[in-house]
Amino acid sequence: MRTTEDATSTTSSRCHDPSSQTETQDKTADGVQKTGESNSSDGGSKCLRVLRSWTNVPFIVYCLVVAGVQGSIQSILIFLPARAAELGAGPNAAALLLTLFGAFDMGGRFLFGFVFDVRAVRRRRSYLYTAVAATFGAITALLAAVGDYVVLAVGTCIVAVFEAGAHSQRATSVTELVEPSQVSLGVGLVILAQGFGNFYGPIVGG
Numbered sequence: 001m002r003t004t005e006d007a008t009s010t011t012s013s014r015c016h017d018p019s020s021q022t023e024t025q026d027k028t029a030d031g032v033q034k035t036g037e038s039n040s041s042d043g044g045s046k047c048l049r050v051l052r053s054w055t056n057v058p059f060i061v062y063c064l065v066v067a068g069v070q071g072s073i074q075s076i077l078i079f080l081p082a083r084a085a086e087l088g089a090g091p092n093a094a095a096l097l098l099t100l101f102g103a104f105d106m107g108g109r110f111l112f113g114f115v116f117d118v119r120a121v122r123r124r125r126s127y128l129y130t131a132v133a134a135t136f137g138a139i140t141a142l143l144a145a146v147g148d149y150v151v152l153a154v155g156t157c158i159v160a161v162f163e164a165g166a167h168s169q170r171a172t173s174v175t176e177l178v179e180p181s182q183v184s185l186g187v188g189l190v191i192l193a194q195g196f197g198n199f200y201g202p203i204v205g206g
Helices: 002-015 018-053 055-088 091-115 123-143 149-170 170-174 180-205
Strands: none
Touching: 018 055, 055 091, 055 123, 055 149, 055 170, 055 180, 091 149, 123 170, 170 180
């Protein structure tokens, strides 16, 4: 009985002791302050990582390549029917070029999806992407010099295949150019560059 009474009195004295309550509040406040400091330091490090992305020269060049590729795509889609009409093709033949472009674009995405996933290619994926995008841009420029409808149709199919490789792998290559914590930011900036290409492409092609 005495042991129980002593324990009860000790507990009640601690509950009513103002000094113990003050000590507990101080410890709680210190914990909250340390948590706030850690959160602020994490926020500062995230801001630094964001700022570093703007000084990442390879990534900036990559965004420019994406903008150029997307602008070329939009220019082609506007250019093809008008070019076919200049060569004497009718409306159906002009529309056929866009159908061919879409069909070979879809097939090229499957093809380059397997190629870029090969283990030997995975380590140097960004270099292959740059080569594919540059080839696509060069062939696109050559389409303007074509003077025959059949040659234009064949060139359209080839361009569509390389366009598929450049268009389908643009987000995948971001992982090799930025830190893992910056992938979401990098993809967002790439999509921004793509939107810029969508903006100026019709202006140039029209």
